[in-house]
Amino acid sequence: MSEGKLSKKEWFYFICVVVLYILAIWYVAAHNLSWSSLFKAGILQEKGVTGLEARVKEISTPLSWNIPLVFWYIIIKGAALLVELLPYWIMGMFIAGGLVVFVSWEKVKHKMGYGGFGANLMATTAGAVIPICSCGIVPVLAGMVEAGVPLGPTLAFLISAPMLNVPTVFMTAGLLGKKMAIARVISVFAISMSVGLIVSYWQKKRKGLRHLVKIYVQPNLPPELQKFAYSLAVKLVRKPEGLTLDEIGIENKAKLEELEEAEVIEQTKDEKWRLIQRDDSKYQSGCMILPQGYQGTFGQKLIQLWKVSWQLFFTLNYYLVLAVLIAGAIRVLIPTSVIVNFVGGKALNSVLVASVVAVLAYVCTYVEVPTALALIEKGMGPGATLSYLLGGPGLSLPSIMMLSAVFKPKLLWLYVGLSFVGCVIAGYIFNLF
Template identity: 25%
Template sequence: MTELALTLRARATDMAQSLWSKERVWLLTASIVAGLLIFAPAQGVETAQFALTSFAGVLPFLLLSIGIAAYAAASSADGLIARAFTGSPLVMIGIAAIVGGLSPFCSCGVIPLIAALLVMGVPLSAVMAFWLASPIMDPSMFVLTTGVLGLEFAIAKTVVAVALGSFGGLVVHMLMQAGHLTDPLRDGVGNGGCGGAAVRTPAPVVWAFWNDPARRSKFQREAVKSTLFLAKWLLFAFVLESLMLAWLPADVIAGVVGGTGIAPILIATLVGVPAYLNGYAALPLVGGLIEQGMAPGAGLAFLVAGGVSSLPAAIAVWALVKRQVFALYIALALVGSFSAGLMFQMWSVL
């Protein structure tokens, strides 16, 4: 083989490795769908339609949150937001948990805001509180939960959202005080941590940033970057969710988490993580199981654990933070969900 051929081969290999490292999520998603279309055409079409429809459903929330995050960066308002989180950590954790539990954003829609907060240098404790509380409850979920499971269940789920967020934030705060979790973001996501650039070198705020070409360009870059980042991870998550729904029927889940006592609460917590449907589809399933004798505590544990660790939410967390932070996120979801199920069960029998 000639020297030129070797050089071209080396360059081609480097380009392929670079493409895989940068676009492996897109490539993996496309490969899954292509494989399904070849070997299981009906499922392939169903998966593609499910992924696109699900993405379209969360797109309004995503665009709104991406716009807010990009505006904060372009106008330098991110510095004000970051400095607002430099007060008492305990107060910030409580506020973040309450806002997360009451915010109208879905678990996917808050991801750009959370990423922006972390990059700004907002403490992970407050961000974790918001992150844990947000997927569990929102206004529309409260109304639907009330209609399907009753007002008491909806209130309990809201209280659990705020309590779990506060609990997770306090745990992270104690770990940070001990010197852990000082650099939570994955390489290349940003330069956040305990002291982000927005706090170290605050820039003057220009609310009408569109009059400045440089700031206008920054807004466009931030918006495009966030959109592409979220699109690849969410489409991947929705493809996996489609396969889970197709190959893990609801009646199988019902057979596993049904029953009464403490054991079903533990099982529902563990099963809720990988087998969760979605916040709205799970409500009638749980309602039917409770009517058939399932412990209310097990139903709440299933909804909470599954909501926090649903595929779109969990994959988004995985994409943003390092593995130890992701593991902590899942652990907090499990412990908090099981505890919430136990307490709700004790309350229900009083």
């Protein structure tokens, strides 16, 4: 993520966001639909339908061979969802910016290391307490990665935040029963902690984030090491093929190893040190560590917070647009009524099917409880319901697509695979009680 002038691509997707938002507003006004359903649930709903019904019912979109009409419904339903998501998305950007500007990378690294039990428990608890839904978690995640939070606790937070928070616990207890609410809390902590510890162990073995994440993690180096890194970067820019240890100075070996761990430089096969060239930036690593940091006054930090937040917003809009269009396609091609009937049958009343449906049927946090109630009324069992509650907010296809803005494929599918297995196991265990 490079600062400076915005690219044509970033401007294009920003315009797409604005156009989709305006399109949804126009459609609701032109067809005299419910404004509250649009802003609170992201759906196109006739007036007069309130409460839980507004969460699970939508205007009908009959499928036909009229392909342009089908595409129109996909776009308009995706646009409606964007109206609900956008406030959370922007809020997530500012939380992410705050993490980048105010969180000390050195303190985080010192406290969390590669992410032990305590670090993962802290991250899981924070995710469960902070009221942020799946719609805004991706920019926050980007900020955590850029701020230097280890991957294990980052993923623990990523899992617990959309799957669980205080309002959804009370909603679950009130609509689905205390037993389901307790099972949800225990399951989320078990899944988050397990994934966090596994990824922490995996990261410790691999060391470094360059091959796992797409976002550049700017090292917050001590002042003395910053000066050395800058002077070394100037030499290496002039000699990009690299310098030997003798040319740099054998007394600087320890500093070189620290910069290698921070992924600023790397050692080649012929034992030369060179700058790491970033694929996602026109700059080399050494050019990113000028001795600046965010060490100004509180007012200066607020200005930097604004800049970082909006840079994140423009950088990640592509994934937001793609995600809402995928969600729109799911809503049109797989209507809620079809999903209810499909999962409600006794023969398909299984935890595995419910977990798969949770991935396919996009539900934002706070929406999964009333939709789960509708599924229960159609005959879905308790274990399948729990799997749906866990998988729906965190493992939907649009959410996975947005996460690809931060994770490279190997880490993304590790997260998806472990989380999916955790949801299935939790559902099967709950069926035993």
